Amino acid sequence: MLTQEQKIQFNEILEELGENLDISETQFNAAVKSYEAVGNWLSKEDSLLSRYKPEILPQGSFMLGTMIKPVHEKGDLDIDLVCELTGKKPDWTQADLKKIVGDRLKDNELYKELLDDEGRRCWTLEYRKKSKNGDQYHMDILPSIISYGYRDVLTKAFSATEDTDFEKLAIRITDNKLPNYRIETQTNNWLKSNPFGYGRWFFNRAVIRTTKLFSLSEAVQPVPKYQHNKLPLQRVVQILKRHRDMMFEGADNKPISIIITTLASRAYNKQENIIEALVDVVNNMERFIEVRRDKYTNVPYKFIGNPVNDEENFADKWRVTKQKETNFYKWLTQVKADVNNLVNQRGKGLQFINESMQKPFGKELVTKTFSNYGDNLLKRRESGGLKMAAGTGLISEVGRTNIPQHKPFGKNE
Numbered sequence: 001m002l003t004q005e006q007k008i009q010f011n012e013i014l015e016e017l018g019e020n021l022d023i024s025e026t027q028f029n030a031a032v033k034s035y036e037a038v039g040n041w042l043s044k045e046d047s048l049l050s051r052y053k054p055e056i057l058p059q060g061s062f063m064l065g066t067m068i069k070p071v072h073e074k075g076d077l078d079i080d081l082v083c084e085l086t087g088k089k090p091d092w093t094q095a096d097l098k099k100i101v102g103d104r105l106k107d108n109e110l111y112k113e114l115l116d117d118e119g120r121r122c123w124t125l126e127y128r129k130k131s132k133n134g135d136q137y138h139m140d141i142l143p144s145i146i147s148y149g150y151r152d153v154l155t156k157a158f159s160a161t162e163d164t165d166f167e168k169l170a171i172r173i174t175d176n177k178l179p180n181y182r183i184e185t186q187t188n189n190w191l192k193s194n195p196f197g198y199g200r201w202f203f204n205r206a207v208i209r210t211t212k213l214f215s216l217s218e219a220v221q222p223v224p225k226y227q228h229n230k231l232p233l234q235r236v237v238q239i240l241k242r243h244r245d246m247m248f249e250g251a252d253n254k255p256i257s258i259i260i261t262t263l264a265s266r267a268y269n270k271q272e273n274i275i276e277a278l279v280d281v282v283n284n285m286e287r288f289i290e291v292r293r294d295k296y297t298n299v300p301y302k303f304i305g306n307p308v309n310d311e312e313n314f315a316d317k318w319r320v321t322k323q324k325e326t327n328f329y330k331w332l333t334q335v336k337a338d339v340n341n342l343v344n345q346r347g348k349g350l351q352f353i354n355e356s357m358q359k360p361f362g363k364e365l366v367t368k369t370f371s372n373y374g375d376n377l378l379k380r381r382e383s384g385g386l387k388m389a390a391g392t393g394l395i396s397e398v399g400r401t402n403i404p405q406h407k408p409f410g411k412n413e
Contacts, residue, residue: 002276012376017239021239025228039055042056054083058082059082060257062079068238071246080140082195094173098143121175121176122143142193150171158203166197166308169196171194192309205266206231232272237260240335243331255328265307266288267281290303354370
């Protein structure tokens with residue numbers, strides 16, 4: 001059982017770890033500037049798309065505030081975006097929409113050079129290819145159709161304090177693996193997706209009673225602000241994703257982020273302290289994996305439902321590629337062991353905590369984390385803001401014994 005002083009110390013260390021996992025404000029702003037430029041190009045008056053008011057919005061970890069740096073400095077950031085069109089020509093199929101968006105991108109010499117091969121649902125721009133500024137990211141742009149008035153519904157949903165009707169936030173997207181991809185013109189029969197409904201659900205789970213950190217409506221602005229402060233659940237997801245990346249570095253079939261994020265969010269119990277939240281989450285995630293039976297064969301399978309669309313199983317690929325399921329449970333077993341081992345270092349001192357974190361999270365990252373943490377402690381000590389808990393030797397701001405300000409030897413100040 002952690003004491004209050006130990007909880008505060010672990011929380012500060014994990015908060016520092018999370019800050020070091022965050023992409024920088026410069027990286028964030030560069031990405032926003034890039035996708036804003038794409039939106040401007042798609043919506044120019046000479047574009048076939050202009051009358052449908054194309055708008056680019058972030059989705060996924062970029063919207064949720066759970067994006068983390070790659071393990072290696074030369075790795076790419078993966079930025080997921082939605083290209084929303086309000087309506088379409090009556091005879092456009094999914095294939096038509098996908099092609100028109102792609103053709104418009106190809107009309108721009110820069111984007112033509114950046115375009116990767118067409119994806120199943122997205123167009124991908126590889127900014128590393130032609131970057132003069134050292135940009136290391138690629139952007140997946142998902143063409144979609146929204147109804148008239150959708151933007152007002154979205155803004156209201158992210159501004160309201162009460163629960164949201166997630167269904168109203170659904171959009172229709174293209175998918176070239178579907179049999180109706182080239183023939184269906186009625187968007188109601190296109191594949192449904194709900195990235196913003198999911199985002200609203202995530203923030204419903206993440207927000208705590210002391211939340212004063214950011215405006216929820218910022219998450220779905222075309223040009224969102226960089227979020228300096230993070231909620232405990234956001235930090236927990238970042239930490240879990242980093243552990244996953246370290247464990248499966250370079251390997252195939254690693255646990256996907258949407259599963260980690262969903263299970264962590266379901267297991268999260270509104271703790272305000274990161275270490276309490278992390279311990280609780282890793283020990284309870286498995287409870288939210290259902291076992292269902294195939295209605296035709298009665299064969300059992302694992303089901304991790306999309307919280308805003310229960311028909312969607314985030315673990316559907318486990319049924320096809322068994323290694324994906326195997327790797328998830330390997331990771332879950334390991335992250336439980338590593339987190340519990342971290343907590344068991346309580347009372348042993350910072351060096352033991354430091355060492356227990358190096359393998360699961362990376363030596364360089366952890367070394368930087370503890371260096372920054374030590375610098376912060378020194379600054380607070382010099383300002384007279386630190387205390388020591390009786391009998392533990394732990395230093396925090398809530399201990400019982402004041403630690404005197406550090407004064408250079410031989411000086412009276």
